[in-house]
Amino acid sequence: MKIAVYPGSFDPVTLGHLDIIRRASALFDKLIVVVMHNVSKYPMFTAEERMHFLRRTTSGLPNVEIDGYSGLLADYAAKQGACTIVKGLRAVSDFDYEFSMALANRKLNAQVDTAFLMTSAEYMYLSSSMVKDIALHGGKITDFVPEEIENEIYRRVRKDG
Ligand code: PNS
Numbered sequence: 832m833k834i835a836v837y838p839g840s841f842d843p844v845t846l847g848h849l850d851i852i853r854r855a856s857a858l859f860d861k862l863i864v865v866v867m868h869n870v871s872k873y874p875m876f877t878a879e880e881r882m883h884f885l886r887r888t889t890s891g892l893p894n895v896e897i898d899g900y901s902g903l904l905a906d907y908a909a910k911q912g913a914c915t916i917v918k919g920l921r922a923v924s925d926f927d928y929e930f931s932m933a934l935a936n937r938k939l940n941a942q943v944d945t946a947f948l949m950t951s952a953e954y955m956y957l958s959s960s961m962v963k964d965i966a967l968h969g970g971k972i973t974d975f976v977p978e979e980i981e982n983e984i985y986r987r988v989r990k991d992g
Contacts, residue, residue, distance in 0.1 A: 835859040835915040835946070838867045838904050841881045842874040843984055844888055845962055845976055847954035851919040854948055856892050863911055864889065866899040875963050876987070884984075888977040905939035916945045921955050963988070 837855055841848060841864070856862045866881045874881070878899045885897045900907045908916055916936060918929055933945035962975050966988045972981060 832860045833915070834861045834863065834911055834913045835917050836863045836865055836904070836908050836911060836913045837917040838865045838907075840869045840872055840874060840959065841866050841885055842872070842876050842959045843881060843884050843962065843976065843980065845954070845957050845959055846974075847919065847921070847950055847957040849888055849977055850951050850954055851917065851948050852889060852895060853892065855917045856895050859894070859915065859917075861894050861896065862892075862917070863896045863898055863913070865904075865907060866897075867904060867907075868901055880987070884980045887979045903939065905936045905943065908936075908943045909940050913943060916943055918945055918947050919950050920947045921950045921957075 835855060835858070837852060839848065852862065852864060864885055866878050866885070868878075876884070878901075882897050882899050889895045889897065904916065916933075918933070920926065920929060929945075929947065933947075936943065936945060957975055962972050962984070965975070966972050966984055972984060976984060
């Protein structure tokens, strides 16, 4: 069974992430989308909330599982018996960062390779930070996030504001 993990902050999941999840789920027997900690980011949503958003939006994909992990990605991939780490690439600007992470992960776990999927053109510019910024300033995020979670994001942002 070919298992892949798709790690990220997913703070929150966007249509760009969902596009990668759909396409990666067609390439592997099982895709585990795992909410992880990025040392250089301060998430707006808790890990539980981010996992909940992911569960709601991927419920139609039977071979996709949602999980959370606070340790190293290389260890998590080994624990799950995954052969591949899936990452999405939006633009050349993502490349340096993703390339060094892929090399470090391979050093930490030689059994796992990183496979990059190019984002679909319509999501090239899209990021979770952009979604949060627009929602915080009262803008519409309809075109950027799955509709199942749009209102939950507004509610949550208003509660904080
Ligand atoms: O969506 P992001 O924030 O770009 O995802 C980055 C993430 C969470 C995948 C990365 O920070 C990560 O792998 N964190 C887990 C800890 C880890 O393994 N760090 C070493 C990476 S080489």
